[in-house]
Amino acid sequence: MxxxxxxxxxxxxxxxxxxxxxxxxxxxxxxxxxKDPSELTRSTFSATAVIANPRAMEKCVRxxxxxxxxxxxxxxxxxxxxxxxxxxxxxxxxLNKIYGPKGSPEAYxxxxxxHNTTSNMGACIIVDSPQNSFAMHMANYIQTNYMQKCPIYxxxxxxxxxxxxxxxxKNGVAMEVGPQPQGVVRADCLAQMRALVRHGLDFIEKxxxxxxFPAFDIDAHTLISREDYxxxxxxxxxxxxxPKLQDKDFLPLNPGxxxxxxxxxxxxxxxxxxxIYPAFINEAAxxxxxxxFAKMEKKVFSIPDIQLKLD
Amino acid sequence: MxxxxxxxxxxxxxxxxxxxxxxxxxxxxxxxxxKDPSELTRSTFSATAVIANPRAMEKCVRxxxxxxxxxxxxxxxxxxxxxxxxxxxxxxxxLNKIYGPKGSPEAYxxxxxxHNTTSNMGACIIVDSPQNSFAMHMANYIQTNYMQKCPIYxxxxxxxxxxxxxxxxKNGVAMEVGPQPQGVVRADCLAQMRALVRHGLDFIEKxxxxxxFPAFDIDAHTLISREDYxxxxxxxxxxxxxPKLQDKDFLPLNPGxxxxxxxxxxxxxxxxxxxIYPAFINEAAxxxxxxxFAKMEKKVFSIPDIQLKLD
Numbered sequence: 001m002x003x004x005x006x007x008x009x010x011x012x013x014x015x016x017x018x019x020x021x022x023x024x025x026x027x028x029x030x031x032x033x034x035k036d037p038s039e040l041t042r043s044t045f046s047a048t049a050v051i052a053n054p055r056a057m058e059k060c061v062r063x064x065x066x067x068x069x070x071x072x073x074x075x076x077x078x079x080x081x082x083x084x085x086x087x088x089x090x091x092x093x094x095l096n097k098i099y100g101p102k103g104s105p106e107a108y109x110x111x112x113x114x115h116n117t118t119s120n121m122g123a124c125i126i127v128d129s130p131q132n133s134f135a136m137h138m139a140n141y142i143q144t145n146y147m148q149k150c151p152i153y154x155x156x157x158x159x160x161x162x163x164x165x166x167x168x169x170k171n172g173v174a175m176e177v178g179p180q181p182q183g184v185v186r187a188d189c190l191a192q193m194r195a196l197v198r199h200g201l202d203f204i205e206k207x208x209x210x211x212x213f214p215a216f217d218i219d220a221h222t223l224i225s226r227e228d229y230x231x232x233x234x235x236x237x238x239x240x241x242x243p244k245l246q247d248k249d250f251l252p253l254n255p256g257x258x259x260x261x262x263x264x265x266x267x268x269x270x271x272x273x274x275x276i277y278p279a280f281i282n283e284a285a286x287x288x289x290x291x292x293f294a295k296m297e298k299k300v301f302s303i304p305d306i307q308l309k310l311d
Numbered sequence: 312m313x314x315x316x317x318x319x320x321x322x323x324x325x326x327x328x329x330x331x332x333x334x335x336x337x338x339x340x341x342x343x344x345x346k347d348p349s350e351l352t353r354s355t356f357s358a359t360a361v362i363a364n365p366r367a368m369e370k371c372v373r374x375x376x377x378x379x380x381x382x383x384x385x386x387x388x389x390x391x392x393x394x395x396x397x398x399x400x401x402x403x404x405x406l407n408k409i410y411g412p413k414g415s416p417e418a419y420x421x422x423x424x425x426h427n428t429t430s431n432m433g434a435c436i437i438v439d440s441p442q443n444s445f446a447m448h449m450a451n452y453i454q455t456n457y458m459q460k461c462p463i464y465x466x467x468x469x470x471x472x473x474x475x476x477x478x479x480x481k482n483g484v485a486m487e488v489g490p491q492p493q494g495v496v497r498a499d500c501l502a503q504m505r506a507l508v509r510h511g512l513d514f515i516e517k518x519x520x521x522x523x524f525p526a527f528d529i530d531a532h533t534l535i536s537r538e539d540y541x542x543x544x545x546x547x548x549x550x551x552x553x554p555k556l557q558d559k560d561f562l563p564l565n566p567g568x569x570x571x572x573x574x575x576x577x578x579x580x581x582x583x584x585x586x587i588y589p590a591f592i593n594e595a596a597x598x599x600x601x602x603x604f605a606k607m608e609k610k611v612f613s614i615p616d617i618q619l620k621l622d
Contacts, residue, residue, distance in 0.1 A: 181491075184598075187552060187572050236342075246498060283495075284495045287495075
């Protein structure tokens with residue numbers, strides 16, 4: 001993914017659903033848009049929808065062999081084909097051929113990747129880096145025109161290689177809406193996701209038409225680290241998310257605040273030395289990844305103005 | 312399961328968790344109580360906890376080959392052992408040997424079976440029949456002492472054979488708490504489940520001690536039928552739960568009220584001729600069973616007094 005602002009109109013845009021096969025806003029919207037893409041059409045471009053992981057969607061699971069959305073590192077994409085490689089690696093290579101190749105001039109201009117979480121994160125925009133001015137302008141546009149309470153989550157730590165599906169395109173964002181159980185489609189979450197994509201497409205349309213987007217300052221949450229659950233000597237979880245932390249995504253957590261509760265009535269408090277802003281609190285898919293919540297800090301970023309130079 | 316009121320104190324009582332391996336209140340409580348059963352002890356008996364489906368728990372899925380909680384029909388339990396039979400049938404037979412045999416004098420006296428739902432059903436008690444006076448008295452005791460808003464759900468239709476895990480014991484109830492996503496343990500749901508079981512155990516203690524439980528009238532919800540989602544010619548879901556129905560479990564639904572929404576903006580209304588009380592609205596596990604919600608009616612039942620005759 002480049003962080004350079006596009007020098008030409010974005011015409012090849014893709015909207016991915018079922019990157020995780022049990023996150024149902026994306027599954028239902030992508031299926032609908034494949035049949036009827038009229039909502040994805042603007043005057044300067046038409047986006048296409050894709051079911052990223054059809055096999056996981058059929059089984060209504062996050063993935064079948066390994067997490068597809070961790071399968072787009074270059075090592076996977078350039079590995080020789082083999083009988084033994086997981087289905088999701090095969091599928092990542094296929095998607096990379098269609099919408100990439102990653103890092104090449106042939107790659108699609110932009111990908112929207114639709115996700116749901118069981119955490120109370122509301123509607124949230126996930127970007128790779130605050131240096132990605134185009135994505136930050138899109139987020140600002142959505143916050144301004146759609147709703148103020150649509151936090152920005154910066155998922156990459158430093159120079160970490162991108163591993164997500166949108167990294168095969170020139171640029172992209174993930175849209176995250178919750179809380180929604182896995183395997184359930186809630187009309188309210190679906191409507192939020194639909195609005196996020198609609199406003200994102202509108203932003204690209206305005207950019208393509210040469211609109212000026214002035215510089216601004218904006219809050220974003222950046223990942224510090226991930227917190228595991230407390231565990232006993234056998235590695236089993238010995239505590240669960242404290243009721244006072246549950247559903248408090250993106251709200252301040254101060255040193256001394258309770259974060260876990262054990263079944264025999266004890267509590268574990270946050271022992272850091274500064275206020276953090278947790279996210280993905282009690283996300284179902286992260287139990288196996290040993291993540292109770294993501295520790296985020298909130299920072300202000302200055303984003304420069306952008307404008308497409310029309311010929 | 313008998314509907315006769317016990318003529319002796321109940322001394323063999325079991326609490327089942329992980330009957331569905333991704334319903335986490337029961338998974339966490341059963342694991343805790345297996346290590347430390349002190350909470351399950353009363354003066355007249357001690358209950359034991361069991362992990363009903365350990366393999367499903369390990370994988371954090373509802374079941375591995377077929378729904379364990381539909382595997383306790385007599386046909387399954389008496390079938391000859393075979394290499395091909397699903398894991399859950401094998402496990403049902405094992406459980407039947409330990410806590411049954413179903414319908415025999417050797418069976419355990421009572422089973423509490425702990426479940427979670429993604430539906431907004433709150434804390435709910437599921438009984439097989441309003442003729443089960445002992446279970447209805449337990450439900451009334453819990454409503455009176457714990458919380459009024461703890462509806463009774465009667466799951467069996469007429470003379471249908473019992474297929475649930477508690478049917479191998481002489482008597483039993485299921486405790487259902489939601490909304491909670493599959494694979495997530497929420498402290499608030501866990502606390503509700505723990506209170507339901509605690510009050511249920513207290514009721515058995517009082518019964519064993521010879522307390523008199525006078526007759527009463529009580530509301531209960533009985534199953535009329537199950538409603539599928541709207542589908543297109545290919546059998547795919549063409550509508551989702553309407554936002555006005557979402558989270559409205561146990562509230563009245565009147566003819567003409569919206570129940571489904573299509574992605575192109577149409578709504579489907581309820582066409583019945585009388586008020587119903589839906590439950591299990593948008594339950595994740597019921598998509599594959601083609602159940603959008605359970606259609607219930609609310610009725611008043613007169614429950615006779617019960618009292619154990621002490622020697």
